[in-house]
Amino acid sequence: MAALRGPARRLLPGGLAGLGLPPRRYRYRYKKKWAGTASKNSATRLALQNFDMNYSVQFGSLWPSIRVSLLSEQKYGALVNNFSDANRVSRELELLNAVDFVYESQKAAWHVQWDSPVEGMRGEETAPQETHSEQLSVEQTQTPASLSMSISPNIRCYTFSKGDVSRFPPARPDALGTLGYYLLDAASLLPVLALNVQPGDLVLDLCAAPGGKTLALLQTGCCRHLAANDISASRSNRLCRVLCSYVPKDISADVRITSWDGRNWGDLEGNTYNRVLVDVPCTTDRHSVMEEDNNIFSRMRSKERQTLPMLQMQLLLAGLLAARPGGEVVYSTCSLSQLQNEYVVERAVEVAETEYNISVHVEDLSYFRRLFQDTFSFFADCRLGELVLPHLTANFGPMYFCKLRREQ
Numbered sequence: 001m002a003a004l005r006g007p008a009r010r011l012l013p014g015g016l017a018g019l020g021l022p023p024r025r026y027r028y029r030y031k032k033k034w035a036g037t038a039s040k041n042s043a044t045r046l047a048l049q050n051f052d053m054n055y056s057v058q059f060g061s062l063w064p065s066i067r068v069s070l071l072s073e074q075k076y077g078a079l080v081n082n083f084s085d086a087n088r089v090s091r092e093l094e095l096l097n098a099v100d101f102v103y104e105s106q107k108a109a110w111h112v113q114w115d116s117p118v119e120g121m122r123g124e125e126t127a128p129q130e131t132h133s134e135q136l137s138v139e140q141t142q143t144p145a146s147l148s149m150s151i152s153p154n155i156r157c158y159t160f161s162k163g164d165v166s167r168f169p170p171a172r173p174d175a176l177g178t179l180g181y182y183l184l185d186a187a188s189l190l191p192v193l194a195l196n197v198q199p200g201d202l203v204l205d206l207c208a209a210p211g212g213k214t215l216a217l218l219q220t221g222c223c224r225h226l227a228a229n230d231i232s233a234s235r236s237n238r239l240c241r242v243l244c245s246y247v248p249k250d251i252s253a254d255v256r257i258t259s260w261d262g263r264n265w266g267d268l269e270g271n272t273y274n275r276v277l278v279d280v281p282c283t284t285d286r287h288s289v290m291e292e293d294n295n296i297f298s299r300m301r302s303k304e305r306q307t308l309p310m311l312q313m314q315l316l317l318a319g320l321l322a323a324r325p326g327g328e329v330v331y332s333t334c335s336l337s338q339l340q341n342e343y344v345v346e347r348a349v350e351v352a353e354t355e356y357n358i359s360v361h362v363e364d365l366s367y368f369r370r371l372f373q374d375t376f377s378f379f380a381d382c383r384l385g386e387l388v389l390p391h392l393t394a395n396f397g398p399m400y401f402c403k404l405r406r407e408q
Contacts, residue, residue, distance in 0.1 A: 043295035047288035050297065055336055059379075062389070066336070069390035070289050070398075077101070077186025077396075078168050079212070080156040081179060081246050082219050089180035090156065096166065098158035101186065101375040102151075102193070109371055150367065151193040152220045159186050159375060162393045179245050184212040187376055187388040187399035191277060191332035192216040194365060194403050200224045201274040206262045206319050209235030211242035213279055218247055218255070227273075229258045229265070263314040266321025274327050278319040280312040282333040282340050285398055286390070309339050309347075316348040320360060325408045328363075331385070332401040341400040342384045349404070359407040 051070075056063045078093055080086050080100075090100070158181075160166045171179040192213050197203060199222045208214045208228035217226060230236045236259045243252045260268065262278075283305065288297050296305050312333070319329045331348075333340050345362065352358040365386045369378045377391035385402025 041299075043292055043298040044289055046299075047283075047285075047295065047297040051285065051289065051336075058336070058338060062379075065392070066390055066398075069392050069395050070286050072392060072395060073165070074185065074286060075159070075165070075395040076168060076183045077157045077159040077189070078171075078181040078183055079189065079216060079219070080158065080181050081215075082154060082156075082221065083247055083251065084174055084178045084180045086156070086180075090158070093158040093168075093181070096158075096160075096168070097164070098160050098166075098168070100156050101159045101372065102155055102157055102189075105371045105375065106151075108374065150196055151371075152195055152197040152217075153222065154220050155189065155193060155216055156219075157186055157189055162374070165395075173245075177245075178248070182212060182215055182242075182246060185334075185396055185399070187396040188212055188332075188334070189216055190368060190372070190376075190386070190388065190399060191279060191330045191401040194368065194401055195275050195277055195328065195330045197222045197275050202272060203227070204265070204269075204273045204276045204319070204322055205229065206265060206276060206278045206315060206322070207231075207280055208257075209239045211239040213277060214239060214255070215242060215246055217277070218243075218251065223254075225254065225256070227256045227258065227269075229260055229262055231259060231261050233259045263311075263318050265318040270321050271324045273322050273324060276319040276323045276327065276329040277332070278316050278329060279332045280315050280340075280344075282308065282312070282335040283337060285335050285337075309344055312340055312344045313347045313351070316344060317351055320348065320352050320358060320404065320406055321356065323406045325406055327406050329404045329406070330401055331404065332399065334397070334399055336387070336389075336398045336400075341387065341402070342382065345384050345402050345404070361405045361407055363403040363405055365401070365403055 048067075051067070052063075055066065059066060078098065080089050080093070158168075168181075168183055171181045171183070173179050195203075195217075197217060197220045201222055201224060203217055203223045203226045205214050205217060205226065205228045207230055209230035209232060211228075214226070214228045217223060228239060230239060236257055240257060243255065243257075247255075283296055288295055292298075295301075296308075316329070316331050319331070323329050331345060335341065349360045349362065352360050362384055368386050372378075375394065376388045376396055377394050379387040379389050382400075385400060388397035388399040390397050
């Protein structure tokens with residue numbers, strides 16, 4: 001019997017049954033019961049389990065509302081492309097009953113009584129306010145006029161009002177092939193607005209791809225030079241395609257696109273930039289609970305996920321080193337995690353001071369809650385920076401952003 005192998009065995013009449021042996025049961029490559037087991041260990045399921053365990057503690061009674069919102073359809077904004085016929089595009093968006101939330105927020109700021117407590121102007125979904133003055137030495141004497149001048153200029157982004165789940169149609173190219181607006185999570189513009197880019201600034205976007213924030217920086221018309229970097233060559237190529245679709249060649253030619261390791265930027269171009277945006281890789285919470293593709297909670301990426309806070313801290317530190325004395329840095333993620341948000345900021349500030357003798361001042365951004373409370377749902381208890389929470393009536397975010405200034 002041992003000599004009967006391969007084709008010889010198949011030539012026996014009745015196969016193995018012809019020798020009086022029971023037929024061999026072959027295991028198929030994929031069984032239905034195995035498929036059922038695999039789905040329980042999917043990356044999205046692992047992400048949701050992780051968030052349930054951690055965010056239920058971090059957010060308490062707010063977590064069920066945030067959870068439902070993360071699992072629901074995301075809301076978008078339309079960033080107007082100032083390099084197209086912007087006035088025509090704006091009129092078309094207004095016909096859809098969308099409003100420019102940046103302009104409307106600044107206009108409303110003049111009617112706000114600034115002596116009223118912040119918590120009185122919050123939505124019901126937020127927790128009681130904990131003032132930043134208890135943790136930081138920051139100035140909180142912003143007037144309506146100074147607020148209007150504390151954000152990057154010339155940015156127009158249209159959104160539908162709270163509770164309106166309408167969707168924007170795809171942008172159409174004009175006669176020159178330039179697209180009129182860029183669809184993105186409107187909350188992702190807040191870090192760019194917080195950067196407060198001014199005319200003549202040298203600007204670095206340290207983790208630039210896929211390109212929405214880079215495009216928004218160009219809309220300000222203030223960048224004397226813009227360096228856009230992303231370590232991934234494929235993502236950098238996507239950034240190039242975005243710029244080709246929205247920005248004239250003479251403007252995009254002034255954008256330097258690189259694919260370097262951002263952690264080394266302090267050695268490459270230290271003490272150089274007026275403004276630095278550090279929008280770091282993170283757990284991308286909304287994507288992690290909705291999409292299996294490229295999900296950081298897949299088992300093969302567990303080590304990458306565990307080392308994220310260290311990578312984030314190194315990138316923020318590099319951004320601080322790249323800024324010139326007096327320069328400003330905005331750190332941002334699309335995660336709800338304190339480990340990736342406040343704790344990274346605290347650690348980077350500590351390392352900058354102890355290892356590089358650089359003093360860093362964390363700015364107060366509570367005025368963003370006042371300016372944009374009609375568009376976004378903010379978390380009240382951020383110790384540093386601001387956090388936009390997903391909410392069914394305004395399903396943007398999550399988006400965390402914190403502004404730091406390198407002292408002279």
